[in-house]
Amino acid sequence: xxxxxxxxxxxxxxxxxxxxxxxxxxxxxxxxxxxxxxxxxxxxxxxxxxxxxxxxxxxxxxxxxxxxxxxxxxxxxxxxxxxxxxxxxxxxxxxxxxxxxxxxxxxxxxxxxxxxxxxxxxxxxxxxxxxxxxxxxxxxxxxxxxxxxxxxxxxxxxxxxxxxxxxxxxxxxxxxxxxxxxxxxxxxxxxxxxxxxxxxxxxxxxxxxxxxxxxxxxxxx
Numbered sequence: 001x002x003x004x005x006x007x008x009x010x011x012x013x014x015x016x017x018x019x020x021x022x023x024x025x026x027x028x029x030x031x032x033x034x035x036x037x038x039x040x041x042x043x044x045x046x047x048x049x050x051x052x053x054x055x056x057x058x059x060x061x062x063x064x065x066x067x068x069x070x071x072x073x074x075x076x077x078x079x080x081x082x083x084x085x086x087x088x089x090x091x092x093x094x095x096x097x098x099x100x101x102x103x104x105x106x107x108x109x110x111x112x113x114x115x116x117x118x119x120x121x122x123x124x125x126x127x128x129x130x131x132x133x134x135x136x137x138x139x140x141x142x143x144x145x146x147x148x149x150x151x152x153x154x155x156x157x158x159x160x161x162x163x164x165x166x167x168x169x170x171x172x173x174x175x176x177x178x179x180x181x182x183x184x185x186x187x188x189x190x191x192x193x194x195x196x197x198x199x200x201x202x203x204x205x206x207x208x209x210x211x212x213x214x215x216x217x218x219x220x221x
Contacts, residue, residue: 015073098199116160
């Protein structure tokens, strides 16, 4: 499942306002494709993946793992990518590895780091990362978060950099909320030999409308 350069990893991300796919081998980015969109992920995700693999000259049978962004983000977008990754991995007999957006945003950053993504209604989906480990992700009110006692050398990333850091007197880092696909690949590569559990959507708040029990994966052309 590699060509001597390392394992081939296919990355799928439709958790937020983009539809993105990437192909990585041995720490090298072969192809990346990304489209800004809030809807229509199901129609575009797998065609984009097919195009990326054709451009790189990599066949489905060459894949060592399917890596997927598990959110938090759009309920529908997260479910589409996770279902696609699980279905494709099952068909190919390779692992599917889930990586959250919070993990990917915190990747390669100095510790301690607090990552926060806008969860609406004055709340943030946040996770604290230290040298020891990552804390549990949660959704909390910005006012409550600003009143907490944080480490003095904490860096704040994502939407929290603009929505929380000034209010709490914390150091603001990048406000980017779409992690580089390479971050997903690097985290997943470290998990390849660890028997990672089957990916599941990271839902930190109730859905506005109840989703169906399973979203069907997009079909390969």
